[in-house]
Amino acid sequence: MSAISARRTSSAAAHKARGGAVLPWLALPALLAFAAFALIPLIGVLLLSFTSWDTLGEIKLTGLESWRAVLSDPGLPHALWVTFLITALSWAVQTPASILIGVFLAGRQRYRELLAVLYFIPLLLSSAAIAITFKALLDPNFGLGAGLHIDLLNQDWLGTPSLAMGVVIFIVSWQFIPFHALLYQGGVRQIPRSLYEAAELDGAGRVRMFFNITLPQLKYTAITSSTLMVVGSLTFFDLIFVLTEGGPGDATRALALDMYKRGIQANLMGQACVIGVILVLVGLALALLLRRLGGRNPNASQLEGA
Amino acid sequence: MTATHTSRAAQRTAAPGAHGRRRPKTTSQRPNWLAGLMGWLWLAVVIIPIYWIVITSFKTQSNYYITNPLVPPSDPTLDNYRLVLDLDFPLYFLNSLLVAIGTVIPSVLFAFMAAYAIVRSAGASRFLRGVNSLFLMGLAIPLQATVIPVYLLIIKLHLYDSLTALILPSVAFAIPLSVLVLANFIRDVPKELFESMRMDGATEWKTLWGLAFPLTRPAVVTVSIYNALQVWNGFLLPLILTQSPDKRTLPLALAAFQGGPYGVNVPAVLASVVLTILPMLILYTVGRRQLLSGLTAGFGK
CATH class of the missing domain: 1.10.3720.10 (MetI-like)
Incomplete structure (x- = not known):
């Protein structure tokens, strides 16, 4: 053990002496690209939230005016609530399904490999294409329900507020469960086989092994997957924009859509940036919370110990 | 010269890292019917809309309204593709x-x-x-x-x-x-x-x-x-x-x-x-x- 770590530090030290000066330069292009169009806009969104700008005129410093306007708007609690519902419900639907499918796909049977290939197809489609497809499929007059004469399927899916929300959750799950199932598949395959062998010797059944071994061992995968899910669902935009445009009424007007409508459509850039700041803060807070739940971040520790 | 030699050796050692890091679990030998059923069910959920997109894209507009949505067109047409490519x-x-x-x-x-x-x-x-x-x-x-x-x-x-x-x-x-x-x-x-x-x-x-x-x-x-x-x-x-x-x-x-x-x-x-x-x-x-x-x-x- 100590021999390995000693060798590692000595090679790192030798490395620093010799080529260490070159290495930081190699990271520079990526850093500059990221700084210019991600980091500067990140600072910019905060600064712009204290201004008023209608895209044509001057950018005027107006202090807290935009913040006041947004925070006193009754539309904000609603948009927050819609975003929370979408995030929470899509997490609650996707996570158990992804875990089950991931465990299923971790088996080495041939047909499961084929299924994994087919499961991935929704990820190849753009959200715009998916929204267009489901809009036509769910059409009350010419959609699947009407065409097959199944009354249960023949609802005014996108015209009823609660149904529209359900449709959004369903489509998001349809689109992203394959990706998260893949993450869980990778997680399951890393669980030491000896754990299962020991449990089998103790006479544990499949269900008990799932709850006592598989689930606890998937903790870090669950945190990675949940972080991606939550941060991703905060900014669902294309799907809702094409599917419902926030409707019916404003039943599916989530924060990201609200930001677009205020900024690009109503030309209230300051207010749109306030929403942007809220999104960034909520995303960061949720990511940190999930990291806390996991004890320590496996990625960070891994990078430190490289 | 050494680089190509060593790189091949490394490929051999690196490859298992990506694929078979750990052996799969083989909890018991009897098949898991429930998991299998769910797997096929999810396949249906994934594939039906895709299948519908593909077959419908070969239907004429008038047939779209009157035919069973899940039955492929009896006289497939490429007109839709022609129209789109012209646009x-x-x-x-x-x-x-x-x-x-x-x-x-x-x-x-x-x-x-x-x-x-x-x-x-x-x-x-x-x-x-x-x-x-x-x-x-x-x-x-x-x-x-x-x-x-x-x-x-x-x-x-x-x-x-x-x-x-x-x-x-x-x-x-x-x-x-x-x-x-x-x-x-x-x-x-x-x-x-x-x-x-x-x-x-x-x-x-x-x-x-x-x-x-x-x-x-x-x-x-x-x-x-x-x-x-x-x-x-x-x-x-x-x-x-x-x-x-x-x-x-x-x-x-x-x-x-x-x-x-x-x-x-x-x-x-x-x-x-x-x-x-x-x-x-x-x-x-x-x-x-x-x-x-x-x-x-x-x-x-």
Whole structure:
């Protein structure tokens, strides 16, 4: 053990002496690209939230005016609530399904490999294409329900507020469960086989092994997957924009859509940036919370110990 | 000479790392009916809409309203595809292709160089540790929330309504995840290989492209395909940063097509959907194995 770590530090030290000066330069292009169009806009969104700008005129410093306007708007609690519902419900639907499918796909049977290939197809489609497809499929007059004469399927899916929300959750799950199932598949395959062998010797059944071994061992995968899910669902935009445009009424007007409508459509850039700041803060807070739940971040520790 | 020799040896040792890190679990030998049933059920959920898109795109508009939606057309027609191809779709296709290539190449090359530097410095450089934390933070932040300043920046750079305007932020947004996944793979390259390159007097630059890059090709393919998918399917940036119809990328064109006068022609709309998926389907068919195993290995460690 100590021999390995000693060798590692000595090679790192030798490395620093010799080529260490070159290495930081190699990271520079990526850093500059990221700084210019991600980091500067990140600072910019905060600064712009204290201004008023209608895209044509001057950018005027107006202090807290935009913040006041947004925070006193009754539309904000609603948009927050819609975003929370979408995030929470899509997490609650996707996570158990992804875990089950991931465990299923971790088996080495041939047909499961084929299924994994087919499961991935929704990820190849753009959200715009998916929204267009489901809009036509769910059409009350010419959609699947009407065409097959199944009354249960023949609802005014996108015209009823609660149904529209359900449709959004369903489509998001349809689109992203394959990706998260893949993450869980990778997680399951890393669980030491000896754990299962020991449990089998103790006479544990499949269900008990799932709850006592598989689930606890998937903790870090669950945190990675949940972080991606939550941060991703905060900014669902294309799907809702094409599917419902926030409707019916404003039943599916989530924060990201609200930001677009205020900024690009109503030309209230300051207010749109306030929403942007809220999104960034909520995303960061949720990511940190999930990291806390996991004890320590496996990625960070891994990078430190490289 | 030694490089090619050692690289082959490394490929042999690195390969199992990506695939069979641990043996699969074989809990019991009896089949799990419940899991199997669920697996096939999910397949139906996934495939039925896809199947419907494909068969409907070959139906005539009048047949679309009267035939059973899940039965393929008895007289398939290519008219929908002809209509779509006559309507500037080749141009949108080219736009999407240019933006995808223009994004994937720099983002993957830059990310690879950064990932190499982060892994090789092994935490010895404070600067690189900082860069690494910055990219990890970038993963936790919904970058789409910053589109308004990106819009302002693009206007100030006089790039509004150009394909370059789409490429620059796409590269930036792609970098954090690319660095994370590539670094995970570069870490798997045996240290001895780097050491022997160093003994041979190779520079870091030469080691980077001559050793690390070829050895982590599966990861490079994974990240390239993943980034290509993101850009190809991107909607928000084109929506905000362009305005002329001749600068449209495919997802935007799809939405415009569906919302326009041809929108009532559902089979034609679905034909355009099929056309936009085809390149990604080809890319997926070619790089499938690497993409699936690369994604699980890149995230799952």
